[in-house]
Amino acid sequence: MKNFLFVMRRMPFSGIYVQETLDMLLTAAAFDQSVSVLFADDGVLQLKKHQHPQTLAFKDTAAIFTALEIYDVNALYVETESLQARNLDVNDLILPVQCLPRREIGNFIGKFDVLIPD
Template identity: 40%
Template sequence: MARSMLLISRQAPWAGPAAREALDLALAGGAFDLPLSLLFLDDGVLQLTSGQQPQQLQQKDLGANLQALPLFGIEQLYASQRSLTERGLQHAELGLPVQRLDDDEVRQLLASHDLLVTL
């Protein structure tokens, strides 16, 4: 039986390799049809903002990887409403459709998966 995995992305897109590694892991899991969900938490929600200009920081754009998630069968995308609110992000600023979860829903999501991976 396949085990469900929740990948938790907590890092800003420009704060180091963790954000890219989380997306690479998600895409690899999707390519092998693993039951995978992705939760953007803390500074990880900053990955969701559209119109980023990573070239100014000599970083690669994660936008294409984010847009490819549904193509790889990863449609269970979540974001912490608290994290979005704390960073002043509105729904219209997000470049990817995610289900926004309150703190109780985040706890339920964590409990509903067999494996948790945080990057």
């Protein structure tokens, strides 16, 4: 088994990138790989509560994120400074996450066998 880290940095509804990353993430999890997700930069907005993408004719990816638990993807992390820069905190997110300060991200990433950036 490999340890995968998917890093999501893009804004929600920014084209096919988010959906493709989610597809890869779910595929890895379905094949019993250890999957973690790090949300940084604008990627933290992926988890923001009360989004209504259907009004913009986008697919609502929130349902996929909330289904991660079914695939045993429970290791969700956000970069603390990314949340703060967007005036958010963990209570503004749709899923429970662990916060990591920017200074720890490099060491954190080094613990994984496979890194998949979006």
